[in-house]
Amino acid sequence: MVISWARNPFIRLVLPLMAGILTYLYAGAALPNLGGAVVGVFILFLVVQVWAARRPTPGATDVAGLLAVLMLYVAGAALTQQATESHARNHLYRFAGRVEYYRAVVDEYTVVRPATYATTVRVSAVRVAGRWQPAQGGVRVSVPREEGLPVPQYGDVWVVRGAPAPSKAPLNPSEFDYRRYLQYHQVYHQQFIHPDQFLKVANDPPSILRAIAMRAARVLDGVFRHYVHAKREYALASALVLGIKDDVDQETKQAYANTGTTHIMAVSGLQVGLLFGAVTWLLGLLPGRRGPLFRLFTALLGLAVIWSYAFVTGLSASVLRAAVMFSFIIVARATSRQTSMYNLLAVAAFFLLCYDPYLLCDVGFQLSFLAVLSIVYLQPRIAGWLNPAGYFLKKQRPWQSSAVQKSWKWLGIGLKYVWQATALSLAAQVATFPLGLYYFHQFPLSFLFSNLVAVPISSGAVYVGLALLVLKGLVAVVGLMSPALAAFLDYGPQALAFVFEKMIWAFNEYIFGVGRLMPGALVSGIHVTTPQVWLIGGVIMALLLFFALRKLPWLALGCTLLGVFAGSRVWAAYELAPTEQLVIYSIPRRSVVGFWQGASADVVMLDSLPLTETERTYRIVPGIIQRNARRVAYHPGWQACTVPAVVAEPGLTLAAWRGRKLAFVNGPLSGATEPVQGLTAVVLRRNARVKPQELAATFGTAAPVVFDSSCKSWYVLRQDSVLRAAGFRTHDVTLAGAFVVQGRQ
Template identity: 60%
Template sequence: MGIHSTTIPWATHPAVRLVMALLAGIIGWFYWGAQLPELLPGLAVAVALYLAVHIGAARHNRPWLNDVVGILALLTVMLAGTTAAQHATESRQPDHLYQQGSIEFYRAVVDDYTVERPNTYATTLRVSAVRVAGQWRPACGGIRISVPRYEAGAQAPRYGQVWLVRGAPAPAKAPLNPGEFDYRRYLAYHQIYHQQFIHPDQYRVVALAPPSWLRYYSMQAARHLDGVFRRYVKGKREFAIADALVLGLKDDVDDETKKAYSSTGTTHIMAVSGLQVGLLFVVLQWLLQRFFGRTRGFRYWSAAVGLLVIWAYAFLTGLSASVLRAAVMFTFVVVAKAAGRQSNMYNTLSVAAFCLLLYDPYLIVDVGFQLSFLAVLSIVYLQPRISAWLDIQEWAAAQRRPWHPRWRQRLMRWSAWSADKVWEAVALSLAAQVATFPLGLFYFHQFPLNFLLSNLIAVPISSIALYVGLFLQAVALPIEWVAAQVDADWLLWVPRGIGWVFEKLIWCFNEYIVFVGNSLPGALVQGIHLTPGQAWLLYLLIALVLAFAAWRKLAWLGAVVAGALIFSASRVVEARQVAADRRLVVYSIPRRSALGLHDGAAALVITPDSLPLNETERTYRVLPGLIERDNRHVRYAAGWPAAEVAVRQIGPGGPVLLTWHGRRVAWVSGKLWKGQRPVSVEAVVLRRNARVWPDQLAATFGTNALVIFDSSCRTWYVEKMTPQLRAAGLRVHDVTMQGAWVQPIKNAESNPRATLARVD
């Protein structure tokens, strides 16, 4: 098919229209759902109206009635999407945890994998009952819990355990710092609205009642397969990647390895998803075609075998969300192909997405779901067209001559075939990136320019490693059983040899990824911030470019230019807003004191206690806000002397007074001496449980000053001091509970003294 004839006629793609209507309805729920009443009766009316008009149109052959039927169908599907999202929102139910009183105990079941963190176990509980005022009542709701690993009696939670827990969960916390990842919203998208830190003496396992026995046995099987890799893959890093590559278990992958894969655009290798399922299906179909391709009914029974293997693999990997999505997608593709409808892949993918979203509308905000479907759609549409740019085998055939020696002709054919396969892999990688790079910029604020170089080598080697790892899993347990029965330990050399090959393959592609990341450090473009509107504009721009490439009309080129101008204008407006923005931020970082001075695109982050922020604190607490504000010039300073800002100490051993753009903030970490001169300030930051009295603070800084407890203050200190300060007429802000204190500065001094005095 030539690129000039590329069209997607709506009449032949009904499923595309329906899934777009469903998407519109679900998206509408996220924007306006809180104001909507119960929608189920309205949906019933809409369905009845559609059926009535449809029947009328069938009896009276009038074209305009057919148009009305189509519009009503799309509106009904849109309303169905909104209704499905409304009923999938657990917090609306009358027995939800939000609707309960003061909870004394609750009964819940472990409903997720257990994540092993350095000091805690983390998992999700689903509540079935609560005790309030001595009475048990039914309840529902999800709680994200953490259990300390090293306290006496601590054990890793297991899926299906029923817990009796003492105490009440707390609502999930909002992000505490500007731009910080909104974990509360992330949990809400998974129908989890509460969190709790549970000590081992707060709960008791009373039963085993998994919400799904199928998933329970699936997770048991995954643990057995994990044991195979533990026995035969000796390298710690290689074992971690083996678990991630074949089983999707990433708990043992260290942060450095994750960073290396992220910076080279190869994170998908460490997630069991469409790549692994597709590779498994392709090799299975190749084997079946080679040995049984001429048998009767091959198209149907081979599809059945393929689906059986895909779902068996999903079962053995613990039925994780990513592999389930991939299995459902491939199920629709395989069924459509067996039915002879493989020519319309857009309808097939739309039906798969429609069913998944109708089952769980909140998948629409799942990053994995978005990336998977967009990548597949882009590959289906773009990969053949990019491949057509170069026909290497045709070019090589034109270079061959009858008088060339046979060895030369064979070499040319083999070289052309190999180069053609490499180009197809390049085309596939490029096609996938076209649709996914805006999401990468929006969610992860980075784009690896070396993705092509890293994927071109790492993906083929990791694919071979996947096959070897699956082969190891297939033969290890039977051989171990036979060896134990006949007392023939020499048989174990077979899985050991396979495990050695598997480990070396993992070592090869892992070292290559690390090499690419270290050799081209500037290839990772970081610190890019896109607003949701700009992300939509990027996708609109991509669609317009593809439309122009397909139809080559001047109007489409004009639309491309207009889209580019609108996107550029939005970036310019954002940059101008940042340039005029100044703000002072007291960060919320556990057990730390940290201050941010943001002046346009520049930022200075100060830690007054002279201890610099570690990489985790910078990455998760401070950096997101810097990216959001497009701060390109950032400096970190440990201690007031290194900060080089206008500060002075009020008396010997007294508070430190910061003056910045006409605003004055006092930092108090010790005592306030009697007779200290009054100083007018906007805020007073108490650090390290400063030994002060409310009347001293009021006398020294005035009652208009806001008193801020920074994160270095202990909880008991804040709880003790807060009522005393309020009784003295002082306002209070606790950054640990209320989040960072952000003070926008308007009408600032034109030439502030920014790089002056140090501590006296």
């Protein structure tokens, strides 16, 4: 496990670069412009390098090396600073809400949702005070799906009325930070655009090549739609081969997530690796495969196949990452460079991060490189634990018949491949385990059973699907010359499509079957903090070093880090136990309040309607995971709820919880109720028709007035100004996020 720096020079380059990027991500706001620092360190490095060359002493060489590391560290931070669009002088941020119109181009695939189209547009100009001026910035837009409204296409140029709003922070406790996710993609604004609010004026794609690639992907998707008749199988076919997941239903996504096979539906390293393996195997069958010309031919063919596939999948980011990685491998083999796989991965990561430093924040980038690193190092070692082929080969005896001897041989070979696939799956999980817990809050114990069968079948399906596309292309070419012959030859694609559909059906049924047979194999609701992820990674690294070097200090370090991790979990539980939290949630068009005490909670839906799975998963569950809650009860209305509530009059409900009083107002106050003092908050629901003087007479002005999510925006806008003028403090959960009151027992 000791790194040979001579064979892995790029590891020394990529590590400080990554450290610089991370420094900017965590402390970028406090850093000045780093361009001058990069130039200064570079000049100092050149001076020391020249000095070290003239006086080659170990000390001078070490100083030059340290300056090179420092230069890459500062360069990583500077690159990230330059890649941050919000620093530009003409960024949308600079215009605040003064934008009357803006001109933008659709710069991404359009995600088709049940009620909306979602995509990203890049702004090129804004109109402020009647004058157009250059601007830049990304806006995540949603457009309602209406009859007659076409799907936004890459390259569509729009003129949009109105100013986009800055992306919202998480609205509920521990909710996914979508604002930060967008910022990592240089998108800082969001806007819901009505059909009468924008006009398509042209089509001018930012990249002609990408526009053609996206169009090619949609054409090939049409081939699958035509030949694969079952809806679910078609959706999986398009996701598996082309990466288009618009039609994959939520039940299927959840089944794959629960069994640890989501990567099958994501076109990335798996598919590119399969193509690379197929090309390598086919070229290995050619006779006389020696010499530089053959290596050049194989390299060019491999690059052509990989990048052609990247093109027909729309040049998606995940495929481009994998294509770059395998391109370096192909070039290294073609030039017969004696370099390790670790160095090749470092080269790919280095150039990708120089191109876009924010890739380091991308979940796919992190998981891809960690999985490959783990596979390269651990898979051969795990596979070496067992030797099924050798074991069953020893079972052969001279007196056994030829059929029995061959049975032992092929049984050993079959189990060898099964064990190698198991070793690969185990190796990939070792490095990605901490990030899996951090990002997905779950760990599927059934990953071995599901991947062992699903991955080989799906891999075969990829080959068959690509063969279907090639065969259909050949038939289409024949059709240009002879439609009658093409109609006859079309039986070939139909037969291949039948096999393709059945293969997809088989591995899909297998995935669902694993989920049904092992319902308790998914460990979910796991919350780990960023420091705890580093601690888990440190434990894994220390143990790997111990097994590689056989030195007890590494084992001691692993045990120490494990103890610190366990202590942090215990301390978090100790700190949480006495805490209390009252939450008025921000859930569109809903009235929901949560009463949290330690690791238990009562969530009350005041409108007496149960939460949908989507509402519960994205709005409530993150808080449950963060608190490691053991008991969460959902109550449609106050019935059977442990929190006492009294309907004082038709438009008023009073609730008391652990010394805190709440008033929920959803209608006019009659004035018959006696004044209520000592309230924690007054919650207005369903556009309650109340006047400030009525609220003041009933509750006083000390308690804040909270507009919950069932209130319309026009109502909040009108009432907010009136209430503030009357001396009330107000809080709108739709704009400001959930209203939270913290306390301790």
